[in-house]
Amino acid sequence: MTTKLERILIISLIAIIILVPLICILIIFMLAEAESEICMNTECMRTSVQILDSLDYSVDPCDDFYMFVCGNYLRTNFIPEDKTEIDSFAKIEDLLSHKLRILLEEPVHKHDIKPFKFIKTHYKICLDPEQDNTDTLKYLLRQLGGWPVLEGENWNARKFDWRNLAHKLRKAGLHSEIFLVINAEIMLSNSTQRILEVDEPVILYKEYLKKGLDDKITISMYKLLVDVAVLLGANRSKAEREMNDVIKFLVELAQISVPPEEKRASSSLINVMTINDVELIFPIVRWSSYINNQLLGVTKVNENSTINVLYPKHLKRLNALIIHNDERTIANFMFAIVIFNEIQYLNQPLRDRLNEFLKVADGNTQNTPKWKDCVDDVANRLPLVAGALYVRNFFKKEAKKNMQDLVKEILQQFKRELSNVQWMEENSKKRAESKANAINTFIGYPDELLNDKELSTYYADLGDPPDNYLLLDLKLTNFSVKAHYKFLTQPVNKTDWRKQHSPIDVNAFYESSSNSMHFPAGILQDNFFGYGRPNFVNYGGIGFLIGHEITHGFDDEGRLFDENGNLVDWWSDSTRDAFLENAQCIVEQYDNITVPEVDIKINGGNSQGENIADNGGIKQAYLAYKNWLSVNGRDMSLPGLSNYTNLQMFWVSTANSWCSKMRPEKLKYMLLSDEHAPMYYRINVPFANSEYFAEDFKCPLGSKMNPITKCKVW
């Protein structure tokens, strides 16, 4: 007889004897299930080879993840002589240029619509080495009063008035925005309206010019000015003297320009006043007639019209600068800028001279091939037409649907994280959520680009391309100036196809005035987006960019705008203070970095928007991928890389798309002028700020990639 207790024991024993192996078998079976399938298609092979060729196994991922992923890439890749950098973006741009070249070199077909005929002809004219349009230019300059350095004593200062010249330049289709830029922009305070804005002029290599007359690039620019004057027929010793005044003036103009940090403070950029008031405060020009002249009759302003003066202090400084210089210097300067803008349309000797200067400034040792310059010129001047030609021939439509799903997932991830944010007060959280919900996303290209009629109608005023390359450029400027101001006469349409980014941009954008994200066809390929490969590649590629753009809506600038794109403060005091404190951590973290190759510091203040976006973006993409994994169980793995987990591969493949090599000249100017940190820091800093990264690579606390102090905004 067995006791009750014994019976229970025996039954338990039998149960254990049977169950334990069963559980073991089950666990083994599940483990086998979890083992990823190795993807062997060509897409995966290609991705795998690219990653394996770049990796440097001798670097500890916890010490320097970028060098772990990119070490071999840096060691084995050269920057071609005609280029200033290599990376995934540049690689795609190259592929794109080749595709466009093929399309542009096809003969003009009878059935081609006019805009396509236009760009094919434009391309052909650009390629023509025989074009010499210096006589046309000289004729135009004479008509406008003449470039003093060419005219010598015949030049008449009494007949010169810079406002008058700006008007004549505009009418001729030449560059006229030398001192004042008048743009038709969406109002910061009310995104349903457009307003004319007075902006400061764009100055090439401004950050070098600011340093003064001793700067190496400033000196090169001076020599360029002298040589251009001589090539156009000036006496060298005279050119040296007069261009010396010009470069001094240019340096001063650069030095009074608006510092980048003042451009970030959006509310200070609202200085809306009637033209009457502007004339009283800034008598630098007669504003109503000056603006009307720039508008080319597209629309008119009067004394009661309101405009926005973006930088009132700059206008005061500009006024003083112009008053303190004589007419001859100002005229020499203005024409020099005009000519600089047209050099590429003149002749080969002048283009060669310009290229010599650019090599000094950018560090490349050879010129870009002529066909490439011509593809770029066509793409820059008529981006939507070149884009239409491209997407009609090369863009796969399925991409749109897949991107929409990915954007939705990452937005959802952003909102999930929002609910976990500790420093945000409930009400501000709600506003942030409705802003995220209201983000409008543009993927690939607008459908109108496939519509012959839309394109032909919009470009009808462009007419036919002239044979003379210079006149062709003037015609294009004339067209685009008028097209720009025409928007002032129409209600704001935030989805207007004519205002979209070019589909051949290899980039992504967030726009605060329309609370919208843009992912042009150009970026939806290669490393960033594709099919038939593990999901971590897309999440780390385009997914990271989606997260980055979403976060721009909530960075130091984007956060100032509401869900409708209006500059409206929707933050409670305590939440705003907490944001500023978190952002300051990021500012100081990047401010603390000196880039050793060029011994220049990152500007933490000016780059904070991009850095906040990088740090938030990588987190959202990662968590969205993790979520995808938890729903789908497992991802594929890549051949030769199957000893890394899917989550580890997310980080590896993300960093791989940012492997980059840049000439020091380019790196230097980037640090002085670009809002983005160099690629190395765009990977290592956000990864080191992520506890998820540290967890996935088991980086000990206190290691370089898992520092004790981390910064986090989103």
Ligand SMILES: *[C@@H]1O[C@H](CO)[C@@H](O)[C@H](O)[C@H]1NC(C)=O
């Ligand atoms: C600008 O376009 C108008 C037609 O809209 C034309 O009358 C004028 O001559 C053009 N100017 C130039 C420089 O092409």
Ligand SMILES: *[C@@H]1O[C@H](CO)[C@@H](O)[C@H](O)[C@H]1NC(C)=O
């Ligand atoms: C923006 O302007 C429109 C049209 O004038 C007006 O109806 C609307 O109330 C304004 N919105 C804001 C936020 O001021």
Ligand SMILES: *[C@@H]1O[C@H](CO)[C@@H](O)[C@H](O)[C@H]1NC(C)=O
């Ligand atoms: C340039 O002008 C100076 C006088 O200003 C004159 O002496 C010189 O001969 C001129 N040079 C040439 C090449 O014409």
Ligand SMILES: *[C@@H]1O[C@H](CO)[C@@H](O)[C@H](O)[C@H]1NC(C)=O
């Ligand atoms: C500007 O407004 C004033 C006052 O309302 C008016 O007298 C004047 O006629 C207006 N000027 C124009 C050009 O409309």
Ligand SMILES: *[C@@H]1O[C@H](CO)[C@@H](O)[C@H](O)[C@H]1NC(C)=O
């Ligand atoms: C706004 O632009 C979109 C895209 O170009 C177009 O489909 C729509 O009709 C436009 N809306 C208005 C009111 O014109």
Ligand SMILES: *[C@@H]1O[C@H](CO)[C@@H](O)[C@H](O)[C@H]1NC(C)=O
């Ligand atoms: C800046 O760098 C120094 C030295 O490496 C370090 O001690 C300090 O904590 C850093 N500050 C921030 C904000 O990262």
Ligand SMILES: *[C@@H]1O[C@H](CO)[C@@H](O)[C@H](O)[C@H]1NC(C)=O
């Ligand atoms: C994966 O394999 C490579 C090559 O055999 C090796 O160098 C690397 O350390 C391995 N990584 C892990 C996480 O096992």
Ligand SMILES: [Zn+2]
């Ligand atoms: Zn950005």
